[in-house]
């Protein structure tokens with residue numbers, strides 16, 4: 001069976017078409033920089049030339065349509081007809097109370113839609129991707145695979161907020177955690193690379209992209225993670241503020257007369273690296289601006305690095321040690337500068353990377369310095385493969 005996977009991220013749409021007989025990738029691609037200047041589709045059909053199409057893409061529905069068109073493109077396509085696709089797996093970021101994947105129906109779409117307010121940069125785009133597929137593949141089963149699933153294993157002291165208990169119960173307020181599919185994939189892959197069962201390892205996985213989160217993995221389970229009730233918490237991100245003193249919210253609402261919607265926009269879309277630098281939400285632009293001496297870009301970068309260091313340190317404490325540190329996602333895979341800055345002066349914790357090995361971009365590689373106690377890896381994430389497997393199992397279970 002051929003399975004198409006769509007991964008709507010906050011700044012991108014990634015996709016892969018698999019032949020699940022042997023998990024061959026027939027085509028993969030991405031639309032990146034959605035909503036910021038310079039958006040581009042890169043479609044890589046296996047065994048054929050890649051297709052690069054520049055277009056100003058401002059929303060995820062248009063991006064998904066572009067991906068679907070590439071799959072049947074005369075020159076670069078890999079299928080003749082959409083009916084060849086047996087099922088579509090969608091990455092949906094917020095699953096709320098869902099622990100497992102679900103079939104897309106009117107009812108499940110309504111629940112995903114209710115969660116848009118808790119993941120405004122993601123569940124809306126995820127739904128737009130579903131709608132684009134429903135229009136083009138109306139008879140094909142579609143499955144939602146949630147970012148929150150892996151983190152369901154966190155212990156209560158990690159997922160419970162210190163607010164009035166009954167209030168949190170009533171409104172389902174807890175730490176959910178996101179990027180779960182990615183954290184699980186790279187943690188399993190790291191265990192494979194060090195040739196030990198994941199259950200015997202203490203692992204910290206750093207998913208650093210436009211959205212960033214760090215997870216502590218213990219006994220093979222997500223033990224704690226930096227994102228929370230929503231994907232706004234934790235590290236400073238492309239446009240998200242990450243952890244701030246919660247009192248700033250009510251302070252600004254009073255001082256500036258902001259409504260809840262204004263605050264939501266400010267913290268999700270106008271803050272983070274973009275808000276501090278005034279340059280861009282994209283780390284490539286930040287690195288270029290720093291190279292030209294832009295001080296606010298430097299400050300945004302330094303804040304990002306500082307928060308990443310703090311989470312790693314905190315999770316070493318939570319895990320009582322560390323065996324493996326993993327970097328993944330857009331920045332984690334592609335920026336030696338980010339990895340170097342984050343790992344600098346961490347030798348007390350046993351973390352030290354080799355500058356030569358660390359030059360790697362977008363490839364799986366161990367970057368540990370000789371003699372370091374903690375083994376550090378760059379592992380390209382593959383959320384799409386995990387989602388394809390999950391979708392296949394779901395469809396087969398019928």
Ligand SMILES: Nc1ncnc2c1ncn2[C@@H]1O[C@H](COP(=O)(O)OP(=O)(O)O)[C@@H](O)[C@H]1O
Nearest residue numbers: 009010011012209210211282283284330331334
């Ligand atoms: N070669 C690169 N060097 C530095 N940063 C990169 C590179 N490629 C991608 N990135 C950064 O990764 C981020 C996108 O991460 P990604 O995980 O693909 O996005 P999303 O969060 O939308 O899923 C962007 O900020 C981008 O600048």
Ligand SMILES: CC(=O)OP(=O)(O)O
Nearest residue numbers: 009010178209211231
């Ligand atoms: C949850 C999240 O932030 O996802 P992404 O990094 O794909 O935007």
Ligand SMILES: [Mg+2]
Nearest residue numbers: 009010209329
């Ligand atoms: Mg992503």
